[in-house]
Amino acid sequence: METIKIGLVGLGTVGSGVLQMLTQNQAKISNITGRQLDVKTIVVRDINKPRNVSTDNIMLTDDLNQIINDPEIKIVVEVMGGIHPAKEVITALLNAKKHVVTANKDLIASAGEELAKIAHDNQCDLVYEASVAGGIPILRTIVNSFAADQIMEVKGIVNGTTNYILTQMQHRGWGYQEALKKAQELGFAESDPTNDVAGIDAAYKMIILSQFSFGVHLSIDDMKIIGIQDIQLEDVKQADSFGYTIKLLGIARRINNGIFAEVAPVLVAKDHPLATINNENNAVMVTGSAVGETLFYGPGAGGLPTANSVLSDIVSVTKNIVLGTTGNSFNNYQHETNLVTPEDVVYPYYLSLAMLDVPGQMLKLTQLMTKIGASFSQIVQTKQDDQSARVVIITHDMSKDQLAQLIAQIAEFKSIDLVAAYKVLGN
Amino acid sequence: METIKIGLVGLGTVGSGVLQMLTQNQAKISNITGRQLDVKTIVVRDINKPRNVSTDNIMLTDDLNQIINDPEIKIVVEVMGGIHPAKEVITALLNAKKHVVTANKDLIASAGEELAKIAHDNQCDLVYEASVAGGIPILRTIVNSFAADQIMEVKGIVNGTTNYILTQMQHRGWGYQEALKKAQELGFAESDPTNDVAGIDAAYKMIILSQFSFGVHLSIDDMKIIGIQDIQLEDVKQADSFGYTIKLLGIARRINNGIFAEVAPVLVAKDHPLATINNENNAVMVTGSAVGETLFYGPGAGGLPTANSVLSDIVSVTKNIVLGTTGNSFNNYQHETNLVTPEDVVYPYYLSLAMLDVPGQMLKLTQLMTKIGASFSQIVQTKQDDQSARVVIITHDMSKDQLAQLIAQIAEFKSIDLVAAYKVLGN
Known part of the structure; x- marks a missing residue:
């Protein structure tokens, strides 16, 4: 059976999980992909640090070039995290025609489009299932x-x-x-x-x-x-x-x-x-x-669950290598971005208000609600101490605009303090 | 943009849903696959039956050969259901080099392996996401x-x-x-x-x-x-x-x-x-x-949710056609089947027993449980009427073997009747 060599950049919790899973489930992975997957080289910051996974027959190095310049290594897993130097590392790997699997959400969220283009230009896969919600595919x-x-x-x-x-x-x-x-x-x-x-x-x-x-x-x-x-x-x-x-x-x-x-x-x-x-x-x-x-x-997290998502990416890339179909974007749905305006965003809200416990406060509040056209379905007032009370309200649907008006107007009252305003999601 | 022509066999709830979704989401599907997908021909039992979806510009026929012999039709959706003649229909379609998408769980569960082989021999896709749990992918x-x-x-x-x-x-x-x-x-x-x-x-x-x-x-x-x-x-x-x-x-x-x-x-x-x-x-x-x-x-069911699973299959087949990678098995994980023996299958059980309300019944029951080595965590006896009582028990872990012994021995008592024995799943 043909072997595909893999490189890892980073050997923390997720990296160790990837190594462990690749070893333990080698038979199943070969059964499915028709290839044997072997980790050949791992880039770490400190090669002398004790590890709790076996790295026998694997080269541990602090030099990324050991992967970049090794034509045998086809797939590289980046699990170092952070935006820099991860971005430069992934860019170098893609330009060296390595397929890249990463769990790096910060980087993908902020530079995903740019990296996807570099991947495409090099006919390489760039996949990142593990970047969102750990073990959930x-x-x-x-x-x-x-x-x-x-x-x-x-x-x-x-x-x-x-x-x-x-x-x-x-x-x-x-x-x-x-x-x-x-x-x-x-x-x-x-x-x-x-x-x-x-x-x-x-x-x-x-x-x-x-x-x-x-x-x-x-x-x-x-x-x-x-x-x-x-x-x-x-x-x-x-x-x-x-x-x-x-x-x-x-x-x-x-x-x-x-x-x-x-x-x-x-x-x-x-x-x-x-x-x-x-x-x-x-x-x-x-x-x-x-x-x-x-x-x-x-x-949502954890070494092995996240490693499983990384492995599903590795298997996917391996299938693409076998079929000769690498270089396609992970997500190729593109649509123009329009953000909605605040008057279109409507939810019921939970409002929590601390106020001086003096006559007329509730009147002020209900007048305010009426003024901005908001109404409520539940209201509870509880005493906090001699001077103050807490009023909590669940409103009917309000727009973000109405909420902003309400917050601004409450801020003008010295005797009423808005502690919380949370959206409410029914069943 | 190139067009891929699709055939449907069956136009019930799911078939109508597929037709509706293909029309409504054509722009998105083209965006993702780079192809326009058009339904060309639909095989139905009664071409005169009124339909609640528009079939303008689509040929309605009761003759499967209108699809079999049409080289333009690449993908066929089978939503007629049942094992016969669905099995013969799918076999004929695959032998005519059509890729097949089906929602037919009975057929796939009983003849899936055989059909997968025919698909493979013809370099065709055979996919069936909708066959299990409707809208859940x-x-x-x-x-x-x-x-x-x-x-x-x-x-x-x-x-x-x-x-x-x-x-x-x-x-x-x-x-x-x-x-x-x-x-x-x-x-x-x-x-x-x-x-x-x-x-x-x-x-x-x-x-x-x-x-x-x-x-x-x-x-x-x-x-x-x-x-x-x-x-x-x-x-x-x-x-x-x-x-x-x-x-x-x-x-x-x-x-x-x-x-x-x-x-x-x-x-x-x-x-x-x-x-x-x-x-x-x-x-x-x-x-x-x-x-x-x-x-x-x-x-788990319903026209549109199930149609969505059919559509995800159609999109997947379309991508394979574009990439030239059709003919791979939907599931290519194969492993020898061994069934476990009853003594290895262990669960707690809920037992519900109807019995004559006479002295000594509970003793009989507890003696029986002790004899087969079973114990319980909860037991409740309620009166049903003057003569009879209901006893319900939640046992500790019992093997299927023990359960079978218990059922056999209770059957020997004329005064105790086992109404239910259900496995118990904790949190």
Whole structure:
């Protein structure tokens, strides 16, 4: 049987998982592809660092040229992460006619189009299933199985760290700081968690999902991104008593002829499938005009789940090499990008307001709502202490425009403070 | 742009959906495939029957030769259903070098291997995503995304009719007959519902899922198949009070080096993802050695969802035509089939027993359980009327062997009647 040699750049959790899976499942992979896949060379920063996977018969080097200049190596897996020097590394690999598999969402979200062009010019494959939602095979599924349908919306829980924190807040009654600390202890959150908790990681994934679903190229500046750092335990509890779970959702939705994309905390009705996704798990819901609602659920991160997505890419590239069909774009759906205007984006909202407990406050608030043409379905006032009260409201549908007016006008009242304004998703 | 002509055999719900989607999404399909796809000829039984889709500029005929002998038609969609004459039709089409897309699970489950060989001999594609779980793109996902992983188990709710009936029994407290009648009125069940309610439809789907997951070729005789006809409302309620939902599950599982496959009612813990799949929806859970648990959820039937799966097959075949790579098997994972022995298949069980309400009955039962080495975690006795009582038990893990012994020995007691023995699935 012919052998295809593989190079790895990076040997962290995912790289080790790839190495382990390639060894353990060699028979099945050969059965399917008709080729034996062998890792020949691995580029690491420190060749003397002890590793917990066997690298027998593999060259460990800190010199990328050992891969670049080796004509035997056909496929290279980039799992070093980060934008620089990963971008330069992938560019050099593609220009050396290597097919590239990467899990690098930051890079693909920000420079995917540019790299896809370089890949195409070199007749090389550039694939990145593992960049979104770890072990869930969502990108290839959108390419293959929604090709003839019009996707109306793609939304989901695409960051495991924040979902773990929110699950703990709700199930254990922990505050945000306490839940974050626990997530850090368990390795679900980084020591600097900003990228996850501020919603940036989720936004990068939504950019890639939007490319595949709508053919558009969004940049991070096109999206409103609100993280989970300011979510108060009191609102988690209040949402729960209303029958909702607070989740950090990425939403990309076709409205009229434009795209609305946002990452923000959302109140999700408890009987909605996304409300049942707990801890570090991810789920992506794709709504097609013909097919209706579909949901894909699985582990969002972790060495082996992510490695499985990398392996599915390697198998796909291997098949293309065998068939002589490399150089085709992973996603070749292209469509002009239009962002929607705020008056077109309509949701019910959960509003949480802290106010001085003096007569006339509720009147002020309802007058304000009436003025901007908004109405509500639920309202609860609770006392906080002698001076202050908390009022929570679930509104009927409001546009982003109305919400902005409401926020601006509330800001003018010294005695009312808007603590939270979250979208509400029914079942 | 080059055009690829398509033929349809059958113009029922799915055929009409395919026609509608091809017309509506032509721009997107061309964008992705670089080809225009046009339906040229449709073979129907009655060409004079009124249709609720437009067939302008399409030839309607009752003569298959209009497709067979038309060199312009490259891809044919078979949506007539049934084994004969569908098998002869597909064979003739493949021998005429037409690529075939079908939604025919009965045929693929029973003659898939034979037809795949004919397709291969003619360098033609034979694909059938729509044959399992309607709108859920599960087959292509297993092929593409679990290629390098070892699938340990594939299980799920793969029949919408039975899931609709069971959901109504649980949520509305309807008996089986009442729920079936309602399902028939709403078009979720056929006037002769045997194929669905007896679990045969689900078994065919599990045969195909097993082929893709484990590379094995099971026949319907290799599987134990228990339907939902004998499920009593009382057991649905009792299961509910224990924290479980009764679902008709197909399970195919790797145990040691063999495969266990069964379709039967199962008690599913309410916090298990499969317990939340309601009404006519389907869900398939794939557990991979590396990736862990993943779940794919969506509409299990219906014209447009099923048509979407047919369309994804058409797009896939079109890409292969463009790339010159037709004739490769849809699933090329092959592995020797071994069935497991009953002592290796171990589950907790829910046992429901009707017995005469006389002293010593419970003693008999516990002696029996002890004799076969089984123990239980929950037991509840309720009075039914003056003479009889109902005892329900949730056992600890028992092998199929132990269960068979228990059933045989209970049959010897005239005063104890085993009403139900269902597997139990925790969270």
